[in-house]
Amino acid sequence: xxRTRPAAFAALLSIFxxxxxxxxxxxxxxxxxxxxxxxxxxxxxxxxxxPATGDAAGWEYDAVAEIAKRLNAAVVYExxxxxxxxxxxxxxxYDLAMNGITIKPERAEQVDxxxxxMRSEMYMxxxxxxxxxxxxxxxxxxxxxxxxxxxxxxxxxVTVYDVLxxxxxxxxxxxxxxxxxxxxxxxxxxVDLVLTDSTGGKGYVNANxxxxxxxxxxxxSEDFGFIFPKGSDLVEPFNAAIASMRADGTLDAxxxxxxxxxxxxx
Numbered sequence: 001x002x003r004t005r006p007a008a009f010a011a012l013l014s015i016f017x018x019x020x021x022x023x024x025x026x027x028x029x030x031x032x033x034x035x036x037x038x039x040x041x042x043x044x045x046x047x048x049x050x051p052a053t054g055d056a057a058g059w060e061y062d063a064v065a066e067i068a069k070r071l072n073a074a075v076v077y078e079x080x081x082x083x084x085x086x087x088x089x090x091x092x093x094y095d096l097a098m099n100g101i102t103i104k105p106e107r108a109e110q111v112d113x114x115x116x117x118m119r120s121e122m123y124m125x126x127x128x129x130x131x132x133x134x135x136x137x138x139x140x141x142x143x144x145x146x147x148x149x150x151x152x153x154x155x156x157x158v159t160v161y162d163v164l165x166x167x168x169x170x171x172x173x174x175x176x177x178x179x180x181x182x183x184x185x186x187x188x189x190x191v192d193l194v195l196t197d198s199t200g201g202k203g204y205v206n207a208n209x210x211x212x213x214x215x216x217x218x219x220x221s222e223d224f225g226f227i228f229p230k231g232s233d234l235v236e237p238f239n240a241a242i243a244s245m246r247a248d249g250t251l252d253a254x255x256x257x258x259x260x261x262x263x264x265x266x
Contacts, residue, residue: 027244028237030073035234037064038080038088038097042180044203045258046100046224059199059258060098063117066250067241082150082178085227086110092229096238100199102154102222112232113225115239117251120197121218122158125204127186128213135216136163139193148174148182148191154222155195162219163195187211197222202259 039047039060047058056077068075080088082099089097090110100120103113124136133139139147140163147163149156156175160168174191176182182194183204196204198218205212228235245251 027070027240030071034074035095036076038078038094040082040099042178043100043200059254062254070241071237089227096226096228098226100224101227103225111227112230112235115242116223116225117242118224120199121221123198123201123214124216125194125196125201128211146172146191147193148185151175159195
C-alpha cells in the first residue's frame with residue numbers, strides 16, 4: 001500500500017481542523033454562484049439512477065441540494081467515471097466531485113477534502129446463498145474463490161492486503177471499471193466476493209435482498225468527503241453547511257431516509 005508521508009498526515013489533519021461551531025446560523029452567501037459537480041451514479045444509496053424514475057438520486061444529491069440552498073448556490077451535475085474523477089477535479093475541470101470518496105492522505109495531496117459527512121465500515125458482499133466462507137480467512141484459504149474490485153479504490157487495497165497475500169497482481173482479483181459491474185459479476189457467479197463499505201453494501205442488499213448479503217465483522221472504517229481542486233474557496237462554505245446540517249439533525253434525517261426507509265425494490 002502507499003506509504004503515508006508526514007506532509008500527507010498534516011494535510012489530512014487539517015481537514016478535521018476546519019470546523020464550525022454547532023448550531024452556527026450565519027452561513028456564507030454564495031450569491032447564486034454556479035457549482036459544477038462530477039458524479040458517477042453507480043453507488044447506491046449515495047448516488048444512483050432511481051429505477052422507478054430514471055433520474056439521478058441518492059443521499060449525496062439530497063445533501064448537496066440542501067447545502068446549495070443554505071449557501072445560496074446553484075448546482076450543475078455532469079457524469080464522470082471514477083477513474084477520471086480525482087485527476088479531473090485536481091486539474092480544475094470541476095468545482096467538486098461526490099462519489100462516496102474516502103478521505104485518504106495520498107488523495108489529500110492531489111485534492112482538498114471537505115470535512116467528513118459520513119463514516120462507513122468495510123464489509124464482505126456476497127451472494128445471498130453463500131455458505132462456503134464467512135470471514136476473510138476462510139475466503140483466502142480456498143484458491144478457487146475470486147474477488148472483484150475497482151483498481152485504486154479502498155476496497156481494492158483492503159482485498160489485496162487484508163484478505164489476500166498483499167500481491168496487487170494476484171490472479172484471484174478480477175478488476176472492474178465500476179462497482180456496479182463488479183456487483184453484476186458477483187450476481188452472475190463470475191466472482192465470489194466484493195468488498196464494499198457498509199454504505200454501498202446496504203444499498204445493494206436493500207435493493208436486492210434475495211441476491212446479496214453482507215457477512216463477517218466490519219473490516220475497519222472510513223470517512224467520506226467531497227473533493228475540490230486544491231485551494232478551492234468552496235471548502236470552507238461547504239464545511240460550514242455540513243456542520244450546520246449535523247447540528248440540526250439534517251444528516252441524521254438523510255441517513256434515515258436513504259438507509260432505512262428507501263427501498264429500491266419497490
